[in-house]
């Protein structure tokens with residue numbers, strides 16, 4: 001399963017690892033120098049390395065080898081630095097945006113088309129009135145923006161709804177905008193209408209777009225689909241023309257059904273990427289259990305493809321925070337898809 005990695009996050013993690021090794025080595029060396037009465041490492045240098053990210057390991061190493069443990073300056077300042085670094089790491093994981101790029105080649109695509117997918121905003125705002133999110137999208141410069149549900153959290157305050165409506169409004173003014181709903185924002189189609197937002201809610205409907213020389217179809221599966229009976233067949237509601245590239249938007253992944261219907265690329269959200277993840281292990285805990293990817297209970301995040309050139313699915317980690325106000329190794333995500341003609 002190819003999972004798209006967050007390079008910036010990994011660079012920060014590598015930085016912390018390297019500076020921690022440096023901090024540990026310096027602490028041990030200074031202890032040796034103190035014993036042999038040779039030249040010591042200056043306190044300024046130790047503090048600088050601690051400040052740069054080595055505080056945790058330096059504090060632990062000092063405790064283990066009993067070095068500077070009677071120096072109150074170190075014993076007080078290092079935990080404060082450690083706390084600040086933990087706060088920075090939490091903030092970076094939880095509130096900063098990453099862009100995940102997918103490149104897909106298909107013979108039905110005659111010119112490059114850029115799609116942005118946003119999902120599970122849950123009323124969040126990145127910068128005032130989502131200025132950071134909007135400028136991120138402007139830099140991607142998409143031909144079309146697709147929303148796959150949960151723009152706000154049901155039962156939460158009205159601010160979340162207002163934030164979501166404002167964002168939809170701003171997006172609708174700039175880009176062709178297609179929307180489907182999630183379990184939380186069931187009345188989004190009503191709000192689009194009453195606020196005269198320039199967006200199209202796709203209620204088992206298809207939007208046919210021509211971008212340059214390429215025709216693509218966007219199909220929307222509304223949230224009620226997941227509550228319809230088990231015998232419900234999507235093909236009664238949506239008909240796909242296989243001569244064009246078919247993009248399906250929905251809230252939750254039903255890869256088999258979407259694939260059978262004929263969707264070339266299905267874009268979904270809902271899982272929030274597993275909320276708290278660890279490298280190699282994946283989701284730590286989710287409503288449906290502990291370590292669910294390790295136990296192969298369910299796919300929580302990433303890009304899935306049957307075979308090269310076959311039907312594709314992307315489960316986005318989404319943007320917002322729900323139910324816990326935390327994300328780890330799973331930053332808020334803007335998905336940018338580039339459809340290209342084959343080389």
Ligand SMILES: [Fe+2]
Pocket residue numbers: 120122150182270271272322
């Ligand atoms: Fe959600």
